[in-house]
């Protein structure tokens with residue numbers, strides 16, 4: 001009797017585990033050791049962790065200077081939400097080319113005209129001149145001014161001043177603009193844009209995460225904090241994610257067992 005009871009418990013356990021495994025959302029496969037071992041994910045999950053633990057998440061953003069959605073994304077999401085809360089956990093790469101096209105004669109045609117081409121080029125030069133400093137705060141400042149119809153030259157001057165961009169960086173950017181480097185950087189940005197994998201960009205802004213470009217991912221452009229909290233794995237949790245969880249706990253009706 002007892003053995004039959006134990007046996008049926010074991011059977012139940014096994015049936016339940018395998019039934020659940022097939023239906024567990026793939027993003028949860030490596031979220032818990034019991035799931036991993038019961039469902040046979042352990043080896044792959046360990047491999048994934050070895051490659052990603054304590055590694056920053058790369059966010060590549062395809063943009064163009066005068067597209068309103070790009071401006072909104074930069075000024076309302078990428079800089080104030082992602083950069084400010086996740087700077088230590090992400091690498092943000094901006095690729096200013098977007099839907100521009102290199103024509104047969106080698107010139108570039110931009111979606112929003114000549115001015116966009118010259119601002120794209122400026123942004124490419126500025127990004128390059130900043131080297132290992134993030135260009136994002138300055139470019140978000142400039143794009144915000146452009147949204148408010150401030151003249152480009154004035155926007156640059158005001159934002160350089162506001163963000164204390166030194167004379168050396170300003171000179172580097174200027175000399176890039178008038179030299180072959182400026183054009184080369186646009187050619188490089190075009191190649192990066194056109195070679196995203198496995199799915200080509202269909203609109204801008206367009207995000208690529210750790211080298212993966214998917215149309216389905218674009219639906220989450222404004223939910224990057226949720227995704228980053230889920231994807232990042234490190235010795236220490238991201239403070240923003242911990243705080244969000246704590247706030248959630250505090251507000252929720254928590255079950256008290258004891």
Ligand SMILES: *[C@@H]1O[C@H](CO)[C@@H](O)[C@H](O)[C@H]1NC(C)=O
Nearest residue numbers: 055056057058091209210211
């Ligand atoms: C992120 O980008 C850096 C620099 O390009 C690269 O070395 C690293 O392998 C990338 N990480 C991932 C997970 O793609």
Ligand SMILES: *[C@@H]1O[C@H](CO)[C@@H](O)[C@H](O)[C@H]1NC(C)=O
Nearest residue numbers: 244246247248249250251252
């Ligand atoms: C928790 O409650 C506070 C105050 O009632 C509210 O401002 C906040 O938005 C809530 N947070 C969440 C995550 O529900």
